[in-house]
Amino acid sequence: MGADDAELARVREVATAGPYQPTWESLQRYTAPRWYADAKFGIFVHWGVYSVPAFGNEWYARNMYLQGTPEFEHHRSTYGPHTEFGYKDFVDRFEAPQFDPTAWAATFRRAGAQFVVPVAEHHDGFAMYDTARSSWNALARGPERDVVGDLGAAVRSSGMVLGVSSHRAEHWWFMNGGTEFDSDVRDPAYADFYGPAMREETAPNEQFLEDWLLRTVELVDRYRPQVVWFDWWIERPAFEPYLKLFAAYYYNSAARWGREVVINYKWQAFAEGSAVYDVERGALHGIHPRVWQNDTSVGRTSWSWVPDQRYKSVPELVGELLDVVAKNGVLLLNVGPKADGTLAAEEVALLEGLGDWLARHGEAVYGTRPWTIPGEGPTQLAAGSFVDADAREYTGADVRFTVRDDPGGTHLYATVLGPAPDVLRIRSWGAASGLLGEFENLQLPASPEQVVSRRTVEAVEVDLPSGLRGVPGVVVRVTLREREVPRRPDGLH
Incomplete structure (x- = not known):
């Protein structure tokens, strides 16, 4: 039995030896924790290699390989041919010399946030944490820091709850534009980073799905986050048995830790009630019978920092928070730090403005129904x-x-x-x-x-x-x- 087979066997053992079983019927007994329903407000953090080019948005890794896009033309005119300078080459420029997790946590706490969800891995496949499953991670390359671990320690020291987000599912197809012309995506030497780069229409195979599961389990075991947020592509039918297995593993693990946890999902990836429904940059008409979440951002242009970001205002953020809370929701508000590790002054000002309002009026938000x-x-x-x-x-x-x-x-x-x-x-x-x-x-x-x-x-x-x-x-x-x-x-x- 190989190492992955042994780990998969362990995951199945945990997923079937606790309060939950990997079935929708069992998982629908889940109830969102009181701490989360009371928290009302968390911070999302989109920071990664895409913060280096800082052009367009956080999908630069994909769009720079799609011929005819502004990102493709910008990349070729700024950095040269895709065979000579590819997305992988931004990793060495992602040094983040001013990354100060304690300062970040202080700013998020000042904003009134109760939990913080850094992006552990975006669609680009670069892990922002210490992982044994890829050498393309922030501890081994770029910042040479365990970003999730360091930020998590600062977040918890500040009295907030740590979560993580995983966008790994989309990596199945994310870099496939680079397979259609002569680029470094075609170079076998970098297949472990750019791959699989398959067509989006194809279902992920078992090898990819097992790796997705084990990466997510590794995040849970290593950092014990109390929120795990998933992006939309997990709704593909091939993911369903792995989602049930992961949810039972996570919920059973949390029961052993003595903690209550949350899984966020979009659309119909999970059975209703088995996790917490999330609406991206969204709103509901009325009061939802179960606690739900709106993930949105301080800016409209991009989730990651770009110099031409169009920002919301403090009154608009207050209005968005109250609209969500009045409808039984929680607001997860994103910021996008710069590549050097600093928070943009405009984003700090928005967070502080929201925090000032919450300092005066938080009784109308926290712990309400x-x-x-x-x-x-x-x-x-x-x-x-x-x-x-x-x-x-x-x-x-x-x-x-x-x-x-x-x-x-x-x-x-x-x-x-x-x-x-x-x-x-x-x-x-x-x-x-x-x-x-x-x-x-x-x-x-x-x-x-x-x-x-x-x-x-x-x-x-x-x-x-x-x-x-x-x-x-x-x-x-x-x-x-x-x-x-x-x-x-x-x-x-």
Whole structure:
């Protein structure tokens, strides 16, 4: 029996000797952990070899080999023929001399993040961690650092939870453009990096699938992440038995560690309820019955750093966070560090701005659950994936609701997503709405001034102090009387 066969046998043993079995029926007994449902906000980190060319986006490794693309022409004019300078040659330029995981973790903590998910391996096949399964990894080449391990230690020292993402599945076909003309992808000397480079229409073979499984298991065993995020291509039918095997292995391993963990998936790769559903750059229309996640980024142009990035604004990020949380979701917000290991000043400013808002208003976010409805207002958001290409301009009538239990009672929050008007009217709290009964102690948590408010048939009206007028992200809090406490969609009280 070879080493891989022995390891596969061990994986199957763990996957069948615990609370879970590698079947959808068994895995659907999974429940997302309370820590994750309470966390609401994590940081995603796209950093890798693609950060060196910093052109187009994080798919540079693929696009530079696709003839006719801007990346192909840019690469040839900037670096020379693909036979002389290929993607592999960026690895030696990826030295990252200013990578400071402690500084990164401090910035993420300052932003208010509760967990951090670095990309362990992107589609390009370069591992950002210490792996025995490939010499093309950040400890052996480039930075000569175990990026995931070093960042993970800093994240945990800062009181946050470590996760990892794996985009390895897409590597089956990611570099196949380089097989269609004379390039270094055709060179057998680099097949261990560029391969398999197969056509996307073909199903991955058993060798690739077993390697995918063992790489993912290695990540779990080495770093014990409490989140494992997968990109979309695992939804191919060939992955299904390996996904079930991995999920049972991971959940059973976590039970042995005494930890609760999360798997994020897109589309229909996992059976409903067996893991946490993730929507890329997306939104939902209403409240989801189970906790879910929106993974998005501070920028619209690329997940990795590029000099021409189009950035969102702090109010837009606050609005995106509240829209997700009000619908029973968690926001995973991406940043893309520069190749030298520094965080771009624009991205730090956005994180600090969001962190400042959360420092004042975090009680309306952390540990909350959805109310009876997610919100109100004239701005209609498209639902689904990839719906954040254009800026969202919220009005002072766009409001999102959250509710939380505290020792002092159950508090209901209304957060104004746009610039707050002089008189805030919350129509869903009006006497005629039928949504809210009696309440008390209406307050503005961020303002020391006495609040003037009244309830009419149509709305609760709040006269905002002058310092809050025109300010986005204003929060109103009321305390619910015991008989008015709503039932949570996920059963948590």
